[in-house]
Amino acid sequence: MNDFETIRRDTLAAIAAASSREALEQVRIAALGRKGAITTAMKGLGALDPEARKAAGATLNRLKDEVAASLEAAAARLGEAQLAARLASERVDVTLPVAPEPQGRIHPISQTIDEVVAIFGEMGFTVAEGPHIEDDFHNFTALNIPPEHPARQELDTFYLPEKADGSRLVLRTHTSPVQIRTMLAQKPPIRIIVPGRTFRSDHDATHSPMFHQVEGLVIDRSTHMGHLKGCLVEFCRAFFDVADLPVRFRPSYFPFTEPSAEVDIGCSRAGGELRIGAGGDWLEILGSGMVHPKVLQNCGIDPGVYQGFAFGMGIERIAMLKYGIPDLRTFYDSDLRWLRHYGFLPLDMPSMVGGLSR
Numbered sequence: 281m282n283d284f285e286t287i288r289r290d291t292l293a294a295i296a297a298a299s300s301r302e303a304l305e306q307v308r309i310a311a312l313g314r315k316g317a318i319t320t321a322m323k324g325l326g327a328l329d330p331e332a333r334k335a336a337g338a339t340l341n342r343l344k345d346e347v348a349a350s351l352e353a354a355a356a357r358l359g360e361a362q363l364a365a366r367l368a369s370e371r372v373d374v375t376l377p378v379a380p381e382p383q384g385r386i387h388p389i390s391q392t393i394d395e396v397v398a399i400f401g402e403m404g405f406t407v408a409e410g411p412h413i414e415d416d417f418h419n420f421t422a423l424n425i426p427p428e429h430p431a432r433q434e435l436d437t438f439y440l441p442e443k444a445d446g447s448r449l450v451l452r453t454h455t456s457p458v459q460i461r462t463m464l465a466q467k468p469p470i471r472i473i474v475p476g477r478t479f480r481s482d483h484d485a486t487h488s489p490m491f492h493q494v495e496g497l498v499i500d501r502s503t504h505m506g507h508l509k510g511c512l513v514e515f516c517r518a519f520f521d522v523a524d525l526p527v528r529f530r531p532s533y534f535p536f537t538e539p540s541a542e543v544d545i546g547c548s549r550a551g552g553e554l555r556i557g558a559g560g561d562w563l564e565i566l567g568s569g570m571v572h573p574k575v576l577q578n579c580g581i582d583p584g585v586y587q588g589f590a591f592g593m594g595i596e597r598i599a600m601l602k603y604g605i606p607d608l609r610t611f612y613d614s615d616l617r618w619l620r621h622y623g624f625l626p627l628d629m630p631s632m633v634g635g636l637s638r
């Protein structure tokens with residue numbers, strides 16, 4: 281009897297002292313587990329004579345019930361206490377001011393590139409890149425630009441000093457050499473865009489010696505002019521966010537495409553203010569065409585099997601048109617007031633689902 285009373289007192293005291301559900305479980309195991317005090321006492325009943333066994337059995341059963349009830353009550357109490365502790369530690373003060381708005385701004389050129397990548401990315405294009413310093417072959421020859429072509433003139437092109445063999449490297453004058461690099465490096469089907477820096481010896485309100493272009497190239501067995509048109513109309517409407525934007529394809533000439541087309545978008549200049557959209561006027565925004573068979577040949581692609589289209593446009597130009605930036609030179613002035621005005625919030629990533637810009 282004394283033994284039972286000791287077990288009872290110790291167990292109930294341990295339950296009262298348990299400060300977590302884990303500690304409580306240890307107490308339960310010590311009392312009611314396979315080798316627990318009460319379990320062991322129950323097993324000992326068999327050795328008693330029948331009278332004593334009956335009395336001790338009844339006492340032990342009461343003890344067992346009492347301990348079980350006490351464990352249950354303690355578990356409930358600890359559960360509430362743990363919940364209360366968690367609520368206290370995870371408390372949020374909703375009256376605190378919101379985190380300060382980030383101070384930096386995304387430059388309109390980066391923003392515009394991100395927007396172009398988002399639109400063409402959605403159409404299944406991947407981004408390719410190439411070096412800023414090019415050789416004559418990639419920048420001119422492979423693109424079917426003959427030696428006497430005006431684009432090669434000393435005036436337009438930045439040449440590096442002549443090498444021992446008489447050849448001169450150039451700062452690439454357009455992103456088109458990446459067409460050549462891509463076609464030499466991978467087999468069709470090809471679907472890339474190439475945003476990047478380009479260089480020409482030119483400087484005024486609409487020209488800068490360093491500027492940005494984005495090139496596009498699609499090569500496959502049955503790619504045709506309809507794909508070119510559909511793709512570029514879709515791009516113009518998405519980029520300028522005008523669903524019914526008029527888009528016009530005007531015959532043109534580039535050495536690396538045949539036929540070639542320049543792409544104009546509709547605008548109005550009423551009241552001296554330029555507005556993109558229907559309005560009777562036109563703005564040229566990019567060059568394009570079906571890749572010239574000679575260019576394919578220069579890259580080891582059989583023009584009898586494959587064909588495709590290409591396009592190129594100036595990033596600054598489309599950024600100026602979309603965001604109403606009047607002078608190209610301001611892009612490179614690093615004027616923080618300008619950036620605060622024309623820049624974009626760093627956490628607003630352009631996407632077709634989330635929106636291109638705010």
Ligand code: DAH
Nearest residue numbers: 454456567568569590591592
């Ligand atoms: N490379 C041309 C330029 O810098 C732009 C261009 C026109 C690229 C037509 C193309 C194209 O890929 O098909 O003026």
